[in-house]
Amino acid sequence: MVEAQEKKVGIISCSGEERVEGTISRVATRLVLGKLRPNETVTICLPLFLAGGREEREFARDYPTITVDGCDKMCAKIATERYSGKPASSIVITDMLKEWHCPKLSSRRKLNDESLTVTGKVAQRIAEEVDEVLSRLV
C-alpha cells in the first residue's frame, strides 16, 4: 500500500483510438504527468485492469484517481469503478468542449494547432483537479 505521506494521484485516460477526443485525453494526461504535475501524478494503461494482475487492479485502492474520458461512454470511469475502485474525480472531454463552445475538432492522429490549444486547457483542468484531490488528503 502507498504510505499516507506519499501523496500521488493516479490519472487514468481513456484510450479513445477512434476519436480525436481520445487523443486529446491521452495527450493532456501525458502533459500533466510529464510537465504540469510530474511529482504528484502516476498513470496506468486502462486495459491493464483487465489484462493485468492483482497489482494493477489495486491501483485505485492505492491511489486516489482522476479518470479522463474522451466521450460520454466514459470507459475510463466505468472500467476504473469496475476493476479497481471509485475515482475521486472524473473529466469528460466532450463536456469541456461544449462548455468552451469549441468547434468540431478533427485529426485524431496528429493534433492540429486548434486541438493542441484545447489539449493544453484540458491538461490545466486536470492539474487543478489533482491539486483539489490532494488538498482533500491533507
Add this chain to the structure above:
Amino acid sequence: MNTQTSPQKKVIIIPCSGIGKAFGSISRDATYEVTENLRRDTTQTLCLALLVSGDQESLQLVRENKCITVDGCPLQCAEKNVRYAGGNLAGSLRAVDAYKENRHLKPRSVTFLDPDGQQMALKLAGRIAEKVDDVLEGQ
C-alpha cells in the same frame, strides 16, 4: 454455386492503449496509417477501452470480424482483451518486433512521436497491412 456476394467485412485493427512508453504510441500511429491510408477501405479501428468496458457494439464487432491486435509491450493488453471478449483474433503483432528489425531507430518521445518513432510506426504499419492482406485472402 452461390454467386451472391456477401458484404465485405472489415478487418478490425486494435492497438494497445499504452500511455507510458513510446511503443504504445507507435502501435497507435501504425494503426492510423493502415486504417486511414494503406488499407482504408478494408480496415477500421476500435477503442480498446470501449471493448474492455463491455460495450455491446464493440463486442459484436470483434466477434463478427477478423481482428488484428497491435501491442506496445509484453503485457499484450490488446491481444488478451480481444481473446477475453471472445473476438475473432486473426493475428497479433508487437511494436517490439518492428524494433528488432530496425535497431538503428531509437524512438524516445511518448506524447508526440519523434522522427525515429514515426519511421518505426511506418515500418510496423507495413507489417500490419501485409497481415491484413493475408487475412482477407484467407476469407
